Amino acid sequence: MRRPRFIGSEIYRAEPFGGHHPLAIPRVSTVMDLARVLGWLPGAVYITSPRARPAALMGFHTPDYLQALLTAEAEGVVDEPTRLTYGLGTLSNPVHPLMYRRPATSAGGAMLAAEMVRGGGVVHVPGAGTHHAMAGRANGFCYLNDVVLALLHLRRLGLRRLAYVDIDAHHCDGVQAGLGGDRDMLLISVHEDGRWPFTGALEDDGGGNALNLPVPRGFNDSEMAHVRDRLILPALEAFRPEAIVLQCGADAVLEDPLSRLALSNGAHLAVVKAVQGMTDRLIVTGGGGYNPWSVARCWTGVWATLNGFDVPERLPPEAVALMDALVWPRRAAGRNPPKAWFETLLDAPRAGVVRPEVETGVAVLRDRIAGMV
8 A cells, every 4th residue: 555645735824814713823834844844744745735626515515605605705705694694704714815715725635635545545634624614604613524525525436335533622513414314424423522513412323323422521541542442443343434534633632722621642643543454545634723732743643643653752953943933822821832842742641530421421322333334
């Protein structure tokens, strides 16, 4: 099998969101730079993402919504009916100069990844993972749902049984809304209980093909290992998908400001490694993540894991300088970040007790697996 490929774009260097928006931080561009400094991203494996055209996006999104998105980008403003109908021009999904082109690039990358893994392979697309967007509406910082577009494209390419695993701190409401009820599509989501969008309850089976595990605050590495080994891997083994899309949002890591989970990035990487061992066709996306250091360290670690690279105990000077140059305005943690954030890539393990509510949730969902295959 060929080496894993990385799909990125220079468009991610632009910071079009307003200063108070959680996405007003560098994310994918830092991963690209850090991986290059470490010698992990030679030109032979880096692919520049294409921008998906409206005709391709209509594989999931409605024509009227796409037109509203294009018009909003061109005019730089939306009227009240557009805001109410399409969710554009809100605090979460503001009007900005790249509001169509940037997500269309992420979607183009995700759909290209589907084509690249059709015959076998691994592709990392950290700019993708926008799992909240609905077919006809922006939602939760997401203008287009590149995850759904990638899965539907895999289907068009002839792959029937597909699995989607989501370890973002927030439930994948847009993916479930778009693909719920498709019995050849397994959806697994591990997300914080009581966190926006307040969907994905334990009893919510998404029309028969979803395993939703809401987890408590303080969710730790030991609990994620339990979920990985007792739920995610057995479900994938029973379902036997032809391809897997793994959404690896970095907002479940302890340092993220928009969740109250307590994982190390090592817990994420262990899931990536385990899922990679379950398939010959794997797409790994990014997703949430609102601390510039924890996002860069997590997703660069994902790339290292997919390739089997040895991670140095301490980053070399060029990498330290790159991380030291990051800024996180209007956040107290950004004024005096811990040295580990810019001198290392891997967190120390954050083990703990596996609490009864985690064990119970896993047991409930394990009982459903047999009826889903």
